[in-house]
Each structure stands twice: as structure tokens, then as C-alpha cells.
Amino acid sequence: MKQITIIFFSALLLVTACGPQGVLYEYQDTKIVFGSGGGFTGQITEYYLDARGNLKMVESLSGKESILGNVKKSDLKAIYKTLAELNLEKTDL
Secondary structure, three states: HHHHHHHHHHHHHHHHHHOOOOOOOOHOOOOOEEEEEOOOOOOOEEEEEEEOEEEEEEEEOOOOOEEEEOOHHHHHHHHHHHHHHHHHOOOOO
């Protein structure tokens, strides 16, 4: 009986470890880019948010790249939903 319990929990562990990696597949090739910059120095700071929730900062003059962390999947879905509602890709700026 002890062996069956160990095999059952081992199989359960393997099945749960093979879950999805948290990519929003409908946006898997999409990056959200935002930032600020310009002015006298021309320094631009951009932030990149990809479909995995990775947030990265890039400074143009120094070439410095920093990984800032991850956004939770639920928050990421809300961000993409809000962007879809705003329809920014069809707005002329």
C-alpha cells in the first residue's frame, strides 16, 4: 500500500509540473513598449513588457538594460484587455 501511495503522489507531481508556462498565446509575439525621453540630452528610457510578463528597462545613451521583474498573468491579461479597448494601434498621435 505504501508503494502505491508513493507512485500515486509521484505521478501527480509529474503531471502538475508539466503545466503551461504562463504565456498569453494570443499575444505571444507582442511587446508593449512605453517610456519617455528626448529633451536636451536625448536620453530615452523605454520599458518593454512581453507576453510572458517580463518587464525590462532600456536606457538609450548608456545602453544599459535592466530586468525589472515579472507581471502576474492576471494583471497582464487586464493590461492587454485595456489596450484592446483603447484601440491605440489605430489612433494617430
